Amino acid sequence: MSDLDAAIQFIWLEADLLDAQDYDPWLALWTSTGHYVIPIERDGEDHAAQLNIIYDDHAMRAARIKRLTSGLSMAASPSARTVRTVSRFRRLADADGTTVIRCAQHLVEYKYDRTRILAADVTYRLARADAGFALERKVVRLVNSDDALFAVGYLL
Numbered sequence: 001m002s003d004l005d006a007a008i009q010f011i012w013l014e015a016d017l018l019d020a021q022d023y024d025p026w027l028a029l030w031t032s033t034g035h036y037v038i039p040i041e042r043d044g045e046d047h048a049a050q051l052n053i054i055y056d057d058h059a060m061r062a063a064r065i066k067r068l069t070s071g072l073s074m075a076a077s078p079s080a081r082t083v084r085t086v087s088r089f090r091r092l093a094d095a096d097g098t099t100v101i102r103c104a105q106h107l108v109e110y111k112y113d114r115t116r117i118l119a120a121d122v123t124y125r126l127a128r129a130d131a132g133f134a135l136e137r138k139v140v141r142l143v144n145s146d147d148a149l150f151a152v153g154y155l156l
Helices: 003-019 023-028 058-070
Strands: 032-041 052-056 082-094 098-111 112-127 132-142
Touching: 003 082, 003 098, 003 112, 003 132, 023 058, 032 058, 052 058, 052 112, 098 132
Parallel strands: 032 132
Antiparallel strands: 032 052, 082 098, 098 112, 112 132
8 A cells, every 4th residue: 555545544544533423542643742723814834823713732632522522512512423525635745754645625514403514625744653644733724714613513
């Protein structure tokens, strides 16, 4: 299997874990220094210096999962059913033990007898690890990131 095929398999695994709400294995996919980002500005690259919907390091990812699974978060109770489709994979870089992949994601959410679709360009920076890859950075650029977003009580 090529590195690109292995990276695609890894990204599909990550999407499946999120749809199954299998959060402990999802957290284990990350490096300890990884960042999960949903920026408001689609074109920016310095996410630490920009306003973001989400900018989570290791501790914040764990805290977010705790809120999602506690039953105490209004946005996450009841939990939404989601199905992600990721496609249009393009390798942007491959050097220094990391691979950068950009793809398209369509997320279908069902909650409160309502279906909603969110679309995004997602960029993954994957670090090579013993078992294949680990998530070093995931940036989800929603097509409507500058609109009002409501009740996103799950991970994108």
